[in-house]
Amino acid sequence: MLLDDASGRIVYEENVIGAQEAARWHERLLDSPIWRQQRRMMYERELDVPRLTSHFSAADPGLPWPLDVALERVRALTGERFNSIGLNLYRNEHDSVAMHNDRLGDLQEGHPIALISLGATRRMHIRNKKHAAARRLDLDLAPGSLLLMSLDTQLHYDHGIPKQAHPVGPRISLAFRTRKPE
Ligand SMILES: O=C(O)CCC(=O)C(=O)O
Numbered sequence: 001m002l003l004d005d006a007s008g009r010i011v012y013e014e015n016v017i018g019a020q021e022a023a024r025w026h027e028r029l030l031d032s033p034i035w036r037q038q039r040r041m042m043y044e045r046e047l048d049v050p051r052l053t054s055h056f057s058a059a060d061p062g063l064p065w066p067l068d069v070a071l072e073r074v075r076a077l078t079g080e081r082f083n084s085i086g087l088n089l090y091r092n093e094h095d096s097v098a099m100h101n102d103r104l105g106d107l108q109e110g111h112p113i114a115l116i117s118l119g120a121t122r123r124m125h126i127r128n129k130k131h132a133a134a135r136r137l138d139l140d141l142a143p144g145s146l147l148l149m150s151l152d153t154q155l156h157y158d159h160g161i162p163k164q165a166h167p168v169g170p171r172i173s174l175a176f177r178t179r180k181p182e
């Protein structure tokens with residue numbers, strides 16, 4: 001347990017997926033043709049998002065292995081149903097996600113966000129929006145780990161994965177969310 005107060009709850013647990021199994025999931029996802037390069041407007045220019053992404057609905061009857069197994073596992077671990085699976089692929093040390101909070105407007109109140117990490121360990125920064133210097137966590141997200149963030153933490157904290165100076169292999173994250181019905 002990293003945080004549990006009025007600003008929300010953040011739980012980090014390693015080895016919720018065994019090392020060998022996490023490695024097999026990583027290998028399969030890395031080699032699969034699901035990855036997309038998103039573009040985003042920034043400073044009036046369209047830029048590549050600095051990582052590859054993918055998305056599945058949990059209700060997708062064609063959910064490919066290992067996402068079907070991962071979904072069942074995360075459901076069992078958290079007691080949450082989840083209806084959305086977002087994937088991020090950080091190819092190397094140059095890939096990143098900028099500090100942000102997940103968009104609350106899209107998400108169903110009262111349901112956490114669960115992140116499963118696969119592949120290389122990358123550091124996540126978690127910063128309180130008002131007291132970034134005092135209330136911060138630097139978390140090394142190990143393969144096979146689960147990070148659970150309650151939705152209210154997204155009001156009070158930003159999180160991100162910075163680029164890093166030292167070479168690193170690919171990392172994949174699976175983000176399980178409960179989206180509002182469209
Ligand atoms: O890769 C991660 O662990 C974090 C990804 C993330 O913050 C997101 O997809 O919103």
Ligand SMILES: [Fe+2]
Nearest residue numbers: 100101102159
């Ligand atoms: Fe996020």
